[in-house]
């Protein structure tokens with residue numbers, strides 16, 4: 001299956017940061033089982049910095065690889081920087097994804113945002129709600 | 143260990159088939175349409191292959207065998223031809239099932255766009271069409287019933303002889319896509335009252351790109367491909383002589399060894415069913431009673447099929463799945479959905495299709511690897527977490 005780049009295969013076969021954080025400061029979950037992808041992202045925050053990040057993912061090879069890469073990209077970053085993570089950055093870090101798998105990188109970006117939103121909610125930090133809209137998958141919300 | 147467990151997708155070319163075809167690539171490469179004696183060898187080989195294929199399918203005459211480029215072409219020609227014939231008599235209704243191969247379904251879709259009416263029968267939870275449903279769907283203007291012999295994804299076998307008898311009684315042409323059955327199950331077009339039947343060489347150890355359409359002599363056949371007068375004018379194009387010879391040799395070998403091979407394959411298949419069923423929240427898809435010898439299709443809740451396949455690949459196992467991610471569309475396979483499986487469950491499907499070349503050691507390897515991989519992926523899955531905590535109901 002030469003569908004994926006070596007980077008994707010590496011992150012699929014040796015995913016980084018798999019698991020749960022029991023005392024997470026923020027948890028975000030996106031996707032749904034009907035579509036075949038669900039990502040749950042846990043973050044631990046100290047002094048505005050994401051000190052730890054873990055994920056659980058149900059989905060195809062690229063869903064697992066994009067989750068893994070996203071955790072790598074935001075770990076050690078400030079919460080504000082994590083919010084700037086774009087799906088394109090995840091795709092580039094993985095040396096590309098097939099066109100029909102780009103939605104997995106969008107999910108990864110949204111999982112990070114959902115976790116940060118949860119962190120803001122739990123800590124009474126104000127934010128602009130418009131920036132945290134999750135795009136519902138048209139197919140699933142039919 | 144490397145285990146090829148995707149024989150429903152394609153098979154290796156057998157030594158018998160390869161030995162049979164090689165001389166027609168190197169020594170007797172003449173065009174069967176040529177006049178000189180040198181080309182006679184090729185002509186004779188095609189004639190002999192036609193007789194062999196006819197005998198293997200129980201056809202009354204070799205003249206009822208038309209060689210094609212494969213199963214898809216045979217399906218297309220059978221359906222388009224029957225539709226054209228029907229239209230001449232003002233009959234524009236066709237009956238089929240929801241879980242046919244796309245070679246059939248997409249051809250029917252095309253006919254619908256051209257103004258035909260199509261009834262797609264339910265295959266129920268067990269993946270078997272009911273004779274009563276076929277009978278109830280037949281109308282005055284029905285010009286074809288096309289129902290597959292055995293399903294390619296779940297391996298269920300349809301009541302072909304019964305449907306054949308019904309169609310004969312009603313005077314309606316009956317086609318069956320026997321691509322997954324040929325060489326693996328007994329076929330007799332006479333006894334089973336089959337009017338048209340498609341086969342494909344690469345599913346029984348012949349090369350890819352060669353197949354055949356059986357068409358009963360009293361059923362007019364229209365061309366799909368126009369050109370020269372090959373195949374008695376019904377299928378133009380210089381014959382794929384080597385492929386045709388290989389297909390006949392492979393089919394004969396498969397039919398000759400069928401009893402012994404199926405015993406061996408059934409033992410391997412049943413071991414897979416028994417061992418993999420021990421995985422909690424798993425489900426076997428399709429009736430076990432009406433089943434081809436080699437195909438195993440199961441769903442494992444809480445995981446997704448593509449990641450399962452990639453993990454199996456990393457462990458040397460070639461298999462397939464009906465998940466959306468592997469079908470390249472947003473929906474899981476139409477076959478699994480036709481059984482009434484929810485999307486969530488259908489995403490976690492695995493098809494293992496074994497052949498006579500597989501060994502029990504290979505089956506043991508699969509039985510060892512699959513539970514480990516399922517466990518690993520479930521542990522990574524938030525869905526499994528919720529299922530285990532009772533926050534989400536188990537569906538299987």
Ligand SMILES: Cc1ncc(COP(=O)(O)O)c(C=O)c1O
Pocket residue numbers: 150151211212213214215217243245290292293294319321322342343351352353
């Ligand atoms: C049931 C069925 N019909 C038709 C086909 C198409 O055959 P071919 O690949 O020879 O065109 C296949 C195989 O893919 C099949 O499994």
